[in-house]
Amino acid sequence: MTTTTSHTPEPEGLAGPADGSVRPARLIQNEATTEIPVHLLFRDDPDPVSVPLKPAIVGRRQGTGEQPRVRHAVQPKPPPAPDMDPDLVERPARVLPGAAGVFAGACGAAGCLATSWWAGALPPLVVEALRLPASGGAGLGPAQWVAYTGAGALGLFGFGGLARGRTGRAWVLGLFGRYRGTVRRTGLLWVNPLLLRRGVDVRLRHWRSEPMPAADGGGVALRVVVLVVWRVRDSARALLGVADHERYLRECVEAALARVPVEMPGGPRGSVEAAGETLTRLVVRDAEAVGLEVFSVRPVRVEYAPEVAAAMHRRRIAALDAQHRAAVLTSVVDSVEDTVTRLTVRGLVELDDYERKALVKDLTVAFCAGRGETAG
Structure with a gap:
């Protein structure tokens, strides 16, 4: 820690004492900061290496010269799980x-x-x-x-x-x-x-839900029907720990659908399976507290919400049409290139640049017309 000393201001232009002795490094003092030696403000290193620091909160008292105290930021704690009565655990009755x-x-x-x-x-x-x-x-x-x-x-x-x-x-x-x-x-x-x-x-049961609101990765509104396979594992908690365990399970599934994006069929490979695994994990965690054992939560039908179904249908048709046109154009270009290459390589025709362009144009029109008649 640097020792705090008091100094008397000197007139400008005096670089040192008259006897030529070396004066100690001057200190910059401010009532709002601690004293810092001047030589620490100037380094010989041209490019100092930056060191990443973790977020911290610095607290000190003004004008006291107290060194800053570093307190690491407190991370928010996850919400606690539902607390149940420890005595409310299934046990065999005396019969x-x-x-x-x-x-x-x-x-x-x-x-x-x-x-x-x-x-x-x-x-x-x-x-x-x-x-x-x-x-x-x-x-x-x-x-x-x-x-x-x-x-x-x-x-x-x-x-x-x-x-x-x-x-x-x-x-x-x-x-x-x-x-x-x-x-x-x-x-x-x-x-x-x-x-x-x-x-x-307490048998193994399956529940097919009604269409529930959901969304895909882009935020488009969907309606999803899920199949839940579950059973009552702890009958005491299922009947006495919650008012209606079946309704609680439905609401857990609906809450999980609000947090997990679900893709339409035909989307990225494995997206439906990944969504099902995530839904299962979330519902298992929420239902375990009330004695329910959930084995799987799988989307079985995904469709657009009624308010966006017409617009998304037109968008899907336009995308398919554009994809078809691009495929046809690629096929025509490949056919024209192959035809012109074969004609010139085999020496059947000798073409200059103008004639080559005209031939390519005619072949393109002919192939496009033939593709259109075939598609019609």
């Missing part, structure tokens, strides 16, 4: 085989029957059919009502919890608004009847 529910329901029904026999409320025909001994006829007292209540509750609880699990379907269970697990098992099961069941399709 029992269906035989347990059948057994509990049968026990409840038998208990009700036994209580009716105990109270003497069974008809004689039922007693004779079941070959039961004569009941004591105790009547419906408090004990009988308690027995009825217990047996009925057991029967309802057993039979009411029976459920049939199907392949490709799952149940998301909840109790008083709290997630209690997911059932993916198949067959006859017993599920607690107090739990709320919400069904969800």
Whole structure:
């Protein structure tokens, strides 16, 4: 760091002290800058090499002689991913085989029957059919009502919890608004009847969208139909983490189409595949947070928007016509050149410049007329 000293201004024309001694290099001092030695302002190098510097922000206090402090510019952070409840992750629910529910329901029904026999409320025909001994006829007292209540509750609880699990379907269970697990098992099961069941399709599914707005590399408005192959991977997040996961997926696809240019069929080779890969990557990133697994997002039909379809059709026809005319002209020129070359090389005719030009003109007109008749 350069030492700061104070100097008294000298009159102009004095190059040094009278005794001939060497004076130290003068310093330029300003209250808004630090002191810089004069010899640093002039270099012997004719072409100094420029060194690229990164963008920086320089901050210092005015008039203090403080060296500049360099602070690198802060890069903007990408937007964070949607934050979900860490406890909202699919886990298997506690269920029992269906035989347990059948057994509990049968026990409840038998208990009700036994209580009716105990109270003497069974008809004689039922007693004779079941070959039961004569009941004591105790009547419906408090004990009988308690027995009825217990047996009925057991029967309802057993039979009411029976459920049939199907392949490709799952149940998301909840109790008083709290997630209690997911059932993916198949067959006859017993599920607690107090739990709320919400069904969800977990099979591999495909969705063909309606025409969605998009644009090509030049900003021309398009309408694109995409095919999305997806499935529900985490049923808890798909049903409880978002209001409607199917609508969320549609909006993710529409948002991705707004950011990715899509080319018309017949454009650069590989453009459609590249657009599909980019769309898939964007939709996978957005749908993963809500438990959806997206395998592919592919454009299956691309067409111009109605407001620009007529203009783009005329432009396309004009481009094809110009391309056809250029191809015909190239063919005619090649044919004329080949004809004149063969005639002159084989010595069939001797032509000067004027005659060569006239022959080329006649051949060009003849070939163009023949091409026009063929095309017509």
